[in-house]
Ligand SMILES: Nc1ncnc2c1ncn2[C@@H]1O[C@H](COP(=O)(O)OP(=O)(O)OP(=O)(O)O)[C@@H](O)[C@H]1O
C-alpha cells in the first residue's frame with residue numbers, strides 16, 4: 001500500500017515545493033508558492049479562475065519547469081524529467097485527454113501501456129478501473145457517444161490503470177451532471193481509503209470543503225492561506241448569522257435579544273430577526289426561550305457559519321465566485 005510504503009521509506013511528504021515561481025513572459029502565474037502534500041491525504045488547491053492552479057500542477061508533473069524554486073516528490077528532488085518519479089503519479093487533466101475513436105476499454109489499454117503495464121496485468125487493471133468508475137457495461141462503446149460525466153469518469157480511469165501513488169486531479173467535476181459529480185467525489189474518497197495521496201484542484205468551495213483534508217487557497221499565484229477547513233475558518237473568526245422567522249415581533253423582543261451575551265448586532269425586518277453573533281456563542285434553545293417568554297413563536301431558524309468563501313473574502317476583499 002502506498003502510504004505504508006512511503007512511511008517505511010520515511011517519506012511523509014509526497015510533494016514539497018519551496019518558493020516555486022513560474023512566469024509566462026512578464027506575468028507571474030505562480031508566485032513563490034511553498035506547498036506540502038502529506039502522504040494519504042486529499043490536498044485541495046482552491047482558487048478562482050487564473051489563480052495558477054493548473055500551472056502549479058504542470059510544474060509538479062514536469063510539464064513546465066519552474067523559473068525558480070525547488071520541487072521534491074516522494075522525498076526526492078524532481079527536476080522535471082525523472083521517469084521513476086513520474087511513473088508514480090497519475091493525472092486527470094482539466095481538459096479531457098481521451099481518444100474519441102477508441103472504445104472505453106481500448107483507451108484504458110492505451111494509457112496503461114504508456115506506463116509500461118502489459119499482458120494479463122493490463123487486462124486485470126483495465127477491468128478494475130472500468131469497474132471503479134462504473135463504466136464496465138459501456139466498455140466496448142466509443143467515448144464520443146458518452147455524456148460529459150462519463151467521459152470524465154473514463155478520464156479518471158485512464159489515470160488509475162498504472163496504480164499511481166499520487167493522483168493529481170485538475171477540476172475534475174467542471175461542467176458535468178450532479179450524479180457523475182457525486183460519483184467522482186465518492187471515488188476520490190475511496191481512493192484515499194485505499195491509501196492514495198490526492199491533489200485536487202477546484203474553484204468550488206463546497207467540493208473542496210467536503211472532500212479535502214487540507215486546503216491551500218491560491219490567488220494571483222500566491223498562497224494566501226493554508227490549513228484544514230476548520231483552521232482556515234477559525235482564522236477569519238467571522239461571526240455567525242442567525243435569522244429567526246417569527247409569528248409576530250415586539251420591539252421589546254429585539255431589545256432583549258440585542259442584550260444577550262455574544263450578540264454583536266440585531267436587526268429586525270418585518271417578522272424576521274437577524275442576529276450576528278460570535279462563532280458558537282449562542283444556543284438556539286436559549287434564543288427560542290427568550291422569544292417565547294414574550295409570547296412570540298419561532299417559525300423557522302437558520303444559522304450560517306463562516307465558510308471557505310468568508311476566508312477568501314476576508315483575505316482578498318473579493319468573492320471566490322467572481
Ligand atoms: N500558456 C500560457 N501562456 C500565457 N499565460 C498563461 C498560460 N497558461 C496560463 N496562463 C495565465 O497564467 C495565469 C494562471 O493560469 P492557470 O491556468 O494556471 O490558472 P487556473 O487557476 O488553473 O485557472 P482556471 O480555474 O481558469 O483553470 C492566468 O492568468 C492565465 O491567463
Ligand SMILES: [Mg+2]
Nearest residue numbers: 053054055094
Ligand atoms: Mg486550471
